Amino acid sequence: MKEISDYTQKNAGRPRSQKAHQAILSATRSLMLETGISKLRIEKVAEKAGVGKTTIYRRWKTKEDLVSEAFGSIADKVQIPNTGNKIEDLLKIAKGMIESVSQSFGVSVQKVTPIILEIISNPELMRMYREQYILPRRQIFTHILEESIESGQIRSDVDIDLVIDQLIGTYFYFALMGEDISTLDNRFRKAAHQLVEGIGTKDFH
Amino acid sequence: MKEISDYTQKNAGRPRSQKAHQAILSATRSLMLETGISKLRIEKVAEKAGVGKTTIYRRWKTKEDLVSEAFGSIADKVQIPNTGNKIEDLLKIAKGMIESVSQSFGVSVQKVTPIILEIISNPELMRMYREQYILPRRQIFTHILEESIESGQIRSDVDIDLVIDQLIGTYFYFALMGEDISTLDNRFRKAAHQLVEGIGTKDFH
DNA sequence: TACATTACGATACGAATCGTATCATAAATA
DNA sequence: TATTTATGATACGATTCGTATCGTAATGTA
Secondary structure: OOOOOOOOOOOOOOOOOHHHHHHHHHHHHHHHHHHOOOOOOHHHHHHHHOOOHHHHHHHOOOHHHHHHHHHHOOOOOOOOOOOOOHHHHHHHHHHHHHHHHHHHHOOOHHHHHHHHHHHHHOHHHHHHHHHHHHHHHHHHHHHHHHHHHHOOOEOOOOOHHHHHHHHHHHHHHHHHHOOOOOOHHHHHHHHHHHHHHOOEOOOOO | OOOOOOOOOOOOOOOOOHHHHHHHHHHHHHHHHHHOOOOOOHHHHHHHHOOOHHHHHHHOOOHHHHHHHHHHOOOOOOOOOOOOOHHHHHHHHHHHHHHHHHHHHOOOHHHHHHHHHHHHHOHHHHHHHHHHHHHHHHHHHHHHHHHHHHOOOEOOOOOHHHHHHHHHHHHHHHHHHOOOOOOHHHHHHHHHHHHHHOOEOOOOO
16 A cells, blocks of 8 residues: 555546645644644544545544644744844744744634643654744744844853753743743743843852 | 542441552553553553452542542652752752652653653643642742852842743753753753853843 | 546444443441 | 442443445546
């Protein structure tokens, strides 16, 4: 049997319907919001998309493959922010890691955080999320921080990748494991300030 | 029917076996390591514990309740570290959030991180993990940081809870979403140093 | 046009797992 | 001894899974 991922139309036979393809991905996204990933039923996706479940199983080997494409294909290019304030720029990019998803889905952040947690728990989906959502934003972070070094706001000897780890780690901890999302923005701003200015007394170093 | 969680022996009838209770929790922990939580089968737990599945369903309403007790009941008191170096103390506590689990289970950290990710993804299990594993360590963090303020290493105007968020956030990002666990310790140490000393130039503030 | 090929939607199917119900038996109290 | 509750075993209907089968539709080729 032919590998699903190796599919190429061989100029013979009925071609796969692109309309069905998009309908399936759209139905997958819609139902994911209602049930999460673990309770997503392929048969329900088929019903909602108006296709037979055979069509889904023919195109995607596993549910993870389907979800990965449904989720990954809506990620779009990250805009470089320019609020005039570096801290606000950093916040905007950090928030984009989850808000870009909630905006694509047209729902609140609270609706998508459980799904993102499920994605992070699954190695294959995590790979997609890292590549499509995290890494592009790390590049923007790098750009912003390098600008800050050039402008003399940040020391040139700091480990930029590590700073990004600290910012993203703090943001995810707030967004995915926090109990109060309403104060997230201000806590992130203050955390960024503490990182810039340092919490030490300077007497020691 | 009587609520399971409200169970109290009414001085009548055969009492519930405590031996079976512990055997069930132990079997749950053992099988969790092999299959994760989502694929944990109650029937397999019963078989491994040498009890009927009726006994499990009688005592725990849901799989989450069972896992929550099996996991939460092995959390023990957190020791206050005293390595002589505050950064090392912070690292030790942070690592304990995952290493205390791996040590209780007698397996490597890599074996338990997927399970902790599953726990974090489940609101009920996350509540247990927060109460049993995170909050006790936040208290130790607070203790260490207050000591550092008293000794003049850290400024008294810093937001300690926020510093803890930054440390824990960074640690979890490394441990749960990182790709290279071998350098985790050194990256955490360096991140803590960057937070203490600040990444800014002091020319701005 | 006729034929070969592949995709289509519908549906039937066995397998796995779920949580409940039933049962005779065991272990406690009154 | 009688009552009550727990025990382990097992049967059960309900879901969901992924596959197989079917006649039909849509394409390229002879």
